[in-house]
Amino acid sequence: MNSQNTYTRGVLLCLLATVSWGAMFPLMDSTLKHIDPFTFTVMRYTIAGAMFLVFLRIREGKAGLRLKGERIGLAWLFGTAGFAGFQFLVFFGQDLIGERGALNASIMMATMPMMGFLVNWVLKKVVPPKFSLVFIAMSFVGTILVVSDGDIGSLIADPKTAGADALLLFAALCWVVYTSGASYFPTWSPIKYTAITTVLGLASAAVITAVILATGGVPVPTAGAVGSILPQLAYMSVIAGFVGVLGWNFGNRYLGPLNGVLFMDVVPITAFVISALTGVVPAGMQIVGATLTAAALVFNNLYLRRVAAKAAAAAPAPVVASGSGSGTASGTGSASTPAPVASGSRS
Numbered sequence: 001m002n003s004q005n006t007y008t009r010g011v012l013l014c015l016l017a018t019v020s021w022g023a024m025f026p027l028m029d030s031t032l033k034h035i036d037p038f039t040f041t042v043m044r045y046t047i048a049g050a051m052f053l054v055f056l057r058i059r060e061g062k063a064g065l066r067l068k069g070e071r072i073g074l075a076w077l078f079g080t081a082g083f084a085g086f087q088f089l090v091f092f093g094q095d096l097i098g099e100r101g102a103l104n105a106s107i108m109m110a111t112m113p114m115m116g117f118l119v120n121w122v123l124k125k126v127v128p129p130k131f132s133l134v135f136i137a138m139s140f141v142g143t144i145l146v147v148s149d150g151d152i153g154s155l156i157a158d159p160k161t162a163g164a165d166a167l168l169l170f171a172a173l174c175w176v177v178y179t180s181g182a183s184y185f186p187t188w189s190p191i192k193y194t195a196i197t198t199v200l201g202l203a204s205a206a207v208i209t210a211v212i213l214a215t216g217g218v219p220v221p222t223a224g225a226v227g228s229i230l231p232q233l234a235y236m237s238v239i240a241g242f243v244g245v246l247g248w249n250f251g252n253r254y255l256g257p258l259n260g261v262l263f264m265d266v267v268p269i270t271a272f273v274i275s276a277l278t279g280v281v282p283a284g285m286q287i288v289g290a291t292l293t294a295a296a297l298v299f300n301n302l303y304l305r306r307v308a309a310k311a312a313a314a315a316p317a318p319v320v321a322s323g324s325g326s327g328t329a330s331g332t333g334s335a336s337t338p339a340p341v342a343s344g345s346r347s
Contacts, residue, residue: 010254014263017248021109022270024240025102026278028091031232034225036218037091038209043226043233045083045202048241052195055246064192074184075193076200082178083201084208086171093167099280101164106271107146108168110293113261114139114300115176123180129307135300138292143169145289190249262301265294 031040056064090108094101114136117128128136147165182193213220252260268290272282282290 006254010251010260013247013251014255014260015266017244017251018263018266019270020240020244020247022106022267023274024236025094025106025271026274026280027232027235028094029099029102029278031229031236032091032095034228035221036212037095038088038205038212038218039221040229040233040236041083041087041091042202042206042209044237044241045087045198045205047233047237048245049195049198049202051238051242052191052198052245056191056195059191060189064189064195067196071184072200074181075197076204078178078181078184079197079199079201080204081174081181081201083198084205085174086178087205088208089167089171089174093164093171096164096167102271102275103268103280103282103286104147104165105168106268107143107290107293108172109267110264110290110297111139111143111169112172112176112179113264113297115173116180119173119176119180123177129303131303132300135296135303138299139296142289142292142294142296145292146286147289148285190253191246194245194249262298265297268294 094105120126
């Protein structure tokens with residue numbers, strides 16, 4: 001496959017993923033009228049998790065399912081953050097906000113790349129480049145404009161809405177932590193990390209949901225309610241949950257994470273367009289805020305490219321030993337190997 005075909009395929013796959021994720025937020029507006037977000041998440045990832053396990057078995061055979069000697073506890077922790085923490089909080093927060101919940105939830109997804117810098121700073125002591133901190137601040141200013149519609153005082157005047165937006169922000173943080181967790185399993189492929197953590201996280205989600213239902217936190221869904229959301233369930237589990245994640249994984253392998261992350265801007269754009277078509281038109285300041293967040297992501301990407309280019313130019317040329325013996329550089333380094341891509345953010 002030549003480089004142009006690789007690039008085109010990467011663009012199409014990343015677009016497929018992010019459009020599918022952007023559409024899921026407006027779709028959840030109708031879903032949440034019939035079923036609670038906790039039960040729905042368990043149903044969704046029971047289907048998606050089974051599909052990931054089958055795909056892992058096909059791609060990697062029995063070895064892909066072997067977990068002896070692996071850090072299962074750590075994988076469970078990251079899976080719980082991703083598939084209980086993120087999924088529960090993002091849709092619960094969206095439900096609390098109401099008709100504009102889809103817009104607020106989708107813009108939170110665009111803050112994830114910036115939030116990733118902060119998580120790496122805390123977990124791995126990797127200090128973000130100085131101007132990245134400026135773009136992180138810019139991104140969060142845009143987010144505040146979206147959730148407050150330009151009236152920052154409303155965040156204090158209406159604690160319920162502010163609390164729901166805080167849940168969305170914490171949900172995004174949970175997914176960033178989950179995505180960062182892939183680096184702790186360097187021998188696992190993206191598919192294995194996704195499949196194993198989905199199943200382990202689903203176990204936590206099922207226990208939490210059972211407790212919530214048993215204590216009357218939410219009513220047990222009726223058969224009629226479940227039947228009414230089957231089309232949404234099919235989309236969320238098969239398209240957004242399975243196809244979207246795979247598209248993101250492979251698209252990032254073709255483009256590289258630095259290019260792939262720019263497609264996160266497609267998530268809120270898709271949500272805004274679909275919401276507008278269904279009658280929920282974004283307010284002017286919400287559009288300004290979304291634009292500011294998107295610009296921060298693009299500017300930070302350009303800045304990181306410049307930093308990388310300067311570092312490459314300043315790096316000393318590799319020393320090649322003379323002669324044709326074993327001292328000659330072999331050329332088998334990892335530079336030509338695609339970097340592992342985390343399991344995909346916003347499934």
